Amino acid sequence: MFSRRRTLCSVLAAVSVGAAGLLAGCSSPEASAATGCATPGVGAQQIDLGVLYPDTGPAAERSDAVRGGIDARIGEVNAAGGVHGRKVVYQWRDDKGSATENAMGARDLVEHQNVFGLIELSVAASGSARYLADRGVPVTGLAHEQVWSTMRNMFAFTYVTGVAVDTQGQFVRSQGGRRAVTLQPALSAGISDTADKYARSLAASGIPVVDTVNFTPNVDNPAAAASRIVAAKADTVIGLIPPDSLVGILSTLRQAGHPPKVVLSGNGYDKRLLETFGAQAAGITVPLVYRPLELGGPAIQTYLEAMNRYAPQVAQPENDSSVLAYISTDIFLEGLRLADACPTRQGFIDRLRAQNSYDAGGLISPISFRTGAGRPTTCYSFVQVNGSGNAFLVVEPDLCGNTL
Incomplete structure (x- = not known):
C-alpha cells in the first residue's frame, strides 16, 4: 500500500534528485499542483499510463483477463489514495502481436495521448523499444524478447535472453519425453525466439525437436497438425499456440491412438480451460515463473481479493494472463512510488533500476533490478491438469536448472 503524506511541494525546485528524504515527503494532490510538474502524463490529480497488448492476431489471448490483472492492481492502489496522492489511470492499444503495430501504438500513446510510461504485455515490444529508450519512457511488462534485457528503461521480472536454460528439458525428460514437436503460430518473432529456447533446453537433455509445425487457429487443420x-x-x-487449439490437436492424437507422454504449453494456466474442456485438457503442463496459486498464502490471497473486488468481469481470477498483468502493473507502481511526488521519467528509471530486492508482495522470488537485468530465469514451477480435468496439480513446485 502506498501512503499519502502532505508537505510543501515547492521545495522540490530547490533540492537535488539525491535528496530522497525531502522528496519523499511531498505527496498530496494540492502540493503536486503547486509544483507545476511538467512531466508528460503527470497531472495534479492523476497519472496516465499506456498499455500495449495483442488483442487480435495470432498472438492474441484473453484481453479481459489481461485488463483484469491491471484493473485489480490499480484498483488496490487507487483505493488506498493513489500514488503520492494521484489516481492512476490507463488506456490501451492493440498491437496485434506485430512489431509494426507495436511501434504505431507506442507512438500514439506517447505523442498523442501523452502517457507517462507503458505497460507492455506483448510479444512484439521490440517494435517500439528503441523509440521508447531514445525518449526515456519507462516500460514494464513481460519480456518475451531479448530486447528487454538490453534497454535500461525496460523492466520485467523474468527475461528472455540469448542464453537458454535446461530447466524445461530436465522436466520433459523426467516425464519420459524423448522426441518433441513444437506447435507455434506463424509470423511471430517473439514466439519463434521462445521456440528456439525450448529447442535448446530440450537438446541439452538429449531430446531433439524433430519438427516445427506452424498453426494458426481457425485457419489450419488440427488433424493435419496431429498427423505431422x-x-x-x-x-x-x-x-506455443492458444490452449484451446492445443486441446483440439491433443484430442485428435488421443482419438488416433497416439497420446503424447508430455504436453508442455507456454500458456493455459487458467481455470476456464478446465471448465471448457475438462478431461480433454488432462496432462497439459504449464511452467510458471511465479508462485502457483494452488500453494496459497498471504500474497495469493491479496491477489485473489483484488481481482474479485476490482476486476469482477474476470469470473475466474485463477489464470496466468491476469497474474502476469498484475505483477507487471505492480512493477510500474513500485517505480512510481520510488520516483516520489513530482515524478520524472528519468527518476522513475534510475530509482527502480537501483532496487535490489523486489518480490511483487510475495508472488515471486526476490529479484534485483540492479544486477539481475537480462539474466535468464532458471527456476520454474510446473502445474499440470489432472486426469479428471477439474484441477491443476503442482507437479514441480520449484525446479531449478542451469544456463546453457
Missing part, C-alpha cells in the same frame, strides 16, 4: 506429430514419432508436444 505422428509422422515425426514424437512423444512430446511443445505448444
Whole structure:
C-alpha cells in the first residue's frame, strides 16, 4: 500500500534528485499542483499510463483477463489514495502481436495521448523499444524478447535472453519425453525466439525437436497438425499456440491412438480451460515463473481479493494472463512510488533500476533490478491438469536448472 503524506511541494525546485528524504515527503494532490510538474502524463490529480497488448492476431489471448490483472492492481492502489496522492489511470492499444503495430501504438500513446510510461504485455515490444529508450519512457511488462534485457528503461521480472536454460528439458525428460514437436503460430518473432529456447533446453537433455509445425487457429487443420506429430514419432508436444487449439490437436492424437507422454504449453494456466474442456485438457503442463496459486498464502490471497473486488468481469481470477498483468502493473507502481511526488521519467528509471530486492508482495522470488537485468530465469514451477480435468496439480513446485 502506498501512503499519502502532505508537505510543501515547492521545495522540490530547490533540492537535488539525491535528496530522497525531502522528496519523499511531498505527496498530496494540492502540493503536486503547486509544483507545476511538467512531466508528460503527470497531472495534479492523476497519472496516465499506456498499455500495449495483442488483442487480435495470432498472438492474441484473453484481453479481459489481461485488463483484469491491471484493473485489480490499480484498483488496490487507487483505493488506498493513489500514488503520492494521484489516481492512476490507463488506456490501451492493440498491437496485434506485430512489431509494426507495436511501434504505431507506442507512438500514439506517447505523442498523442501523452502517457507517462507503458505497460507492455506483448510479444512484439521490440517494435517500439528503441523509440521508447531514445525518449526515456519507462516500460514494464513481460519480456518475451531479448530486447528487454538490453534497454535500461525496460523492466520485467523474468527475461528472455540469448542464453537458454535446461530447466524445461530436465522436466520433459523426467516425464519420459524423448522426441518433441513444437506447435507455434506463424509470423511471430517473439514466439519463434521462445521456440528456439525450448529447442535448446530440450537438446541439452538429449531430446531433439524433430519438427516445427506452424498453426494458426481457425485457419489450419488440427488433424493435419496431429498427423505431422505422428509422422515425426514424437512423444512430446511443445505448444506455443492458444490452449484451446492445443486441446483440439491433443484430442485428435488421443482419438488416433497416439497420446503424447508430455504436453508442455507456454500458456493455459487458467481455470476456464478446465471448465471448457475438462478431461480433454488432462496432462497439459504449464511452467510458471511465479508462485502457483494452488500453494496459497498471504500474497495469493491479496491477489485473489483484488481481482474479485476490482476486476469482477474476470469470473475466474485463477489464470496466468491476469497474474502476469498484475505483477507487471505492480512493477510500474513500485517505480512510481520510488520516483516520489513530482515524478520524472528519468527518476522513475534510475530509482527502480537501483532496487535490489523486489518480490511483487510475495508472488515471486526476490529479484534485483540492479544486477539481475537480462539474466535468464532458471527456476520454474510446473502445474499440470489432472486426469479428471477439474484441477491443476503442482507437479514441480520449484525446479531449478542451469544456463546453457
